Amino acid sequence: MSLFSSFAVSAGGMDVERTRVEIIANNLANAQTTRTERGGPFRRQLLRTMARPAGYADGAFLGGGVEIKGIDEDPSPPRLIYDPSHPEANARGYVSLPNVNLVNEMVNLLVAGRVYEANITAFQEAKGMALKALEMGR
Amino acid sequence: MDCGIGVIKEALDFLVARHQMIANNIANAGTPGFRPSDLVFRDVLSSRLKTSSPEPSRRLEAEVRPLKGPVQLDEEMARLAENSLRYYALTQFAGRKFSQLSLIINEGRKV
Amino acid sequence: MSADAVKAAGISQDRISTQLKGTSETSFRDLVKNYLSQVNDLQLKASGSIEDLALGKNVEIHQVMLAMEEADISLQLLLQIRNKLVESYQEVMRMQI
Secondary structure (H helix, E strand, O other), rough: OOOOHHHHHHHHHHHHHHHHHHHHHHHHHHOOOOOOOOOOHHHHHEEEEEEEOOOEOOEEEOOOOOEEEEEEEOOOOOOOEEOOOOOOOOOOEEEEEEEHHHHHHHHHHHHHHHHHHHHHHHHHHHHHHHHHHHOOOO | OOOHHHHHHHHHHHHHHHHHHHHHHHHOOOOOOOOOEEEEEEEEEOOOOOOOOOOOOEEEEEEEEEEEOOOOOHHHHHHHHHHHHHHHHHHHHHHHHHHHHHHHHOOOOOO | OOHHHHHHHHHHHHHHHHHHHHHOOOOHHHOOOOHHHHHHHHHHHHHHHHHHOOOOOOOOOHHHHHHHHHHHHHHHHHHHHHHHHHHHHHHHHHHHO
């Protein structure tokens, strides 16, 4: 595989992180949503990704990259807050709030941003290498 | 005609493959359970049984070296930069080599 | 006069090359022929790799560049050899016998 295939790998990485940011933004926006269409509080979402198979053979690197497999729901239970005055409070006065931890989400957001930037850098390096190779002609 | 760039050719191929490996590591930085890898030269001492010389011959082979997961982004960035720098240097050198050969061949005269 | 000179030069050339053949495996003519085919191979290799690049096949840019440079350099050498040969021929022709 030539250097060109690494463009696809880096672009795929950018796609993944961008989607991840969208999901985190959605989690943050719905951090206080107590009622959804299906009933119950909003459930935190995570991105499921899988690495594409890659290998090194005959002096060439083949394959590689990352794929989005789907969006999963965080199975951890909702947070229970005691607030009997809340319209969504249950019989014992507890409200179910989304299982979204703001600090976690912010950290994940920052990490996703850094990985996104790293993919951009990898992309630019590949392009730089190819352009430099073109300059080998006198 | 042997231009004396055989080593450069192999090295450039190696550096391209290494870049792809690093790019793959970076793309999968957020994939849970992903084990990053690096590409390294391995010194191979091989003895050639059929030749007359008893000296073992040395070759440089590239091999995949698995790294401890998860992906360390800073390390990957550092290796990325080092890798392309080596690529730039080798392409420069190859270009100069050809210029020199051209000079020698033409002795300052145009063909 | 000059025709005789050419003939004489031609005959002695053959004699020299047969003598050379006797001493080593390759004559000068074979060396040149050999080199010609090498240059041709390099040219073919270069245009082949350019074609691969154009068709989007598995070829690195540096491979194409190196192939092109090698073909170019070997062609330059060939042309200079030709120049030298033509020069020496002309030298010989200018000789008063």
